[in-house]
Amino acid sequence: MPRHTIEEMYQELGISRKVYRLGKETEDSLAERFAKIQETAEYNQLKVVSAMQKCRVSAECFQSGTGYGYNDLGRDVLEEVYAAVFHTEAALVRSQITCGTHALAVALAANLRPGDELLSISGKPYDTLEEVIGIRPSAGSLAEYGVSYRQVDLLSDGSFDFEKIRGAVNDKTRVVAIQRSKGYQTRPTLSVEAIAEAIRFVKDIRPELIVLVDNCYGEFVECGEPSDFGADMTVGSLIKNPGGGLAPVGGYIAGTKACIDRAAYRLTSPGLGREVGASLGVNRSFFQGLFLAPTVVAGALKGAIFAANIYEKLGFRVVPNGTEKRHDIIQAVEFGTPEGLIAFCEGIQAAAPVDSYVRPEPWAMPGYDSDVIMAAGAFVQGSSIELSADGPLKAPYAAYFQGGLTWEHAKLGILKSLQSLVDKGLVCLEEI
Numbered sequence: 039m040p041r042h043t044i045e046e047m048y049q050e051l052g053i054s055r056k057v058y059r060l061g062k063e064t065e066d067s068l069a070e071r072f073a074k075i076q077e078t079a080e081y082n083q084l085k086v087v088s089a090m091q092k093c094r095v096s097a098e099c100f101q102s103g104t105g106y107g108y109n110d111l112g113r114d115v116l117e118e119v120y121a122a123v124f125h126t127e128a129a130l131v132r133s134q135i136t137c138g139t140h141a142l143a144v145a146l147a148a149n150l151r152p153g154d155e156l157l158s159i160s161g162k163p164y165d166t167l168e169e170v171i172g173i174r175p176s177a178g179s180l181a182e183y184g185v186s187y188r189q190v191d192l193l194s195d196g197s198f199d200f201e202k203i204r205g206a207v208n209d210k211t212r213v214v215a216i217q218r219s220k221g222y223q224t225r226p227t228l229s230v231e232a233i234a235e236a237i238r239f240v241k242d243i244r245p246e247l248i249v250l251v252d253n254c255y256g257e258f259v260e261c262g263e264p265s266d267f268g269a270d271m272t273v274g275s276l277i278k279n280p281g282g283g284l285a286p287v288g289g290y291i292a293g294t295k296a297c298i299d300r301a302a303y304r305l306t307s308p309g310l311g312r313e314v315g316a317s318l319g320v321n322r323s324f325f326q327g328l329f330l331a332p333t334v335v336a337g338a339l340k341g342a343i344f345a346a347n348i349y350e351k352l353g354f355r356v357v358p359n360g361t362e363k364r365h366d367i368i369q370a371v372e373f374g375t376p377e378g379l380i381a382f383c384e385g386i387q388a389a390a391p392v393d394s395y396v397r398p399e400p401w402a403m404p405g406y407d408s409d410v411i412m413a414a415g416a417f418v419q420g421s422s423i424e425l426s427a428d429g430p431l432k433a434p435y436a437a438y439f440q441g442g443l444t445w446e447h448a449k450l451g452i453l454k455s456l457q458s459l460v461d462k463g464l465v466c467l468e469e470i
């Protein structure tokens with residue numbers, strides 16, 4: 039017989055009865071949606087296992103190369119597996135890709151030449167890409183290399199502005215970029231279906247246009263990926279969804295052979311490309327992380343939906359709302375005040391398995407134009423497939439919450455965040 043009830047266990051972790059009860063009610067009301075998420079996880083699990091079998095993943099793949107990294111079997115098979123999962127001709131999956139921004143920077147720089155134009159058709163790109171592109175001047179930006187930039191904003195309902203896109207494509211346009219997830223914006227995340235329609239539209243204008251999709255936080259949320267619908271490059275970070283929490287570093291680009299070869303030449307060196315780049319012991323965690331990714335993503339998704347429903351009940355604006363369909367694992371909650379945003383992040387930090395005793399503070403992070411607060415007590419530093427929250431200290435003081443390697447932990451995190459708001463008098467549970 040267990041010594042404690044679950045409610046008592048939560049109490050031991052600082053969760054009051056009222057907060058626990060609100061959580062329980064909310065969870066009970068979400069049973070049907072959670073079952074749908076499990077179905078998607080099941081589909082994607084089969085997709086990943088089938089790719090691993092087809093590519094003959096073996097124990098030898100977990101050995102790793104050193105030095106130049108010629109004939110690094112695990113690295114090469116891993117790239118085949120990614121290509122099979124994303125249904126692309128090729129993939130570049132490397133620990134030498136330091137993060138998502140780097141993967142995107144490599145993909146862009148590799149496939150644009152002086153005089154070319156990059157066109158973003160999903161509005162302003164993710165903050166860190168502003169310096170990559172040169173929207174905010176930076177040494178080594180695409181702008182410095184004579185690559186121009188143009189952008190078409192999404193319509194107010196979050197859909198593509200097809201008329202303006204047609205008008206924006208010109209003789210110089212070479213790469214068309216689409217960002218799936220909302221990043222630090224409160225626009226809706228794009229569904230794979232909407233992205234597919236945009237890719238068809240762009241290819242209709244000029245088939246040789248290269249379509250790049252920033253797939254960060256979107257992997258395995260749906261049964262299909264942008265690469266299934268003609269994206270020439272699908273790009274993301276391994277310390278988000280596809281690393282499954284086990285990848286300690288890395289990024290991927292999956293796409294056409296021509297685009298991936300250019301990306302590899304850019305990442306390592308012209309002439310060397312994919313042939314070099316020792317895997318240095320990370321192969322097993324890359325494979326195993328990818329294997330776990332569909333279920334890890336499912337847990338994170340449940341956490342996001344749970345958070346949306348709790349905070350919506352309390353009267354906060356949440357994006358997406360409690361009932362909307364999901365296309366990434368990000369949940370934004372607008373607190374309207376710095377105190378609310380900070381209290382939320384403190385609660386998330388307090389729920390962590392690592393560094394739970396520290397208090398996050400806003401700071402001027404490189405690449406961002408305002409102070410940012412980040413809560414993360416992760417096994418992999420900065421990993422945002424693990425339970426984490428962050429937000430820029432500017433109106434509307436939105437917290438962006440994501441991750442949770444397990445649903446159970448994501449749930450604890452949300453309850454701790456709410457408890458933190460309650461304890462500071464920022465939320466009163468009597469009122470609901």
Ligand SMILES: *Cc1c(COP(=O)(O)O)cnc(C)c1O
Pocket residue numbers: 137138139140164166217218219220221252254255275
């Ligand atoms: C996280 C993210 C990036 C950048 O990834 P980093 O790994 O933080 O460099 C780019 N685009 C989107 C939409 C993201 O969410």
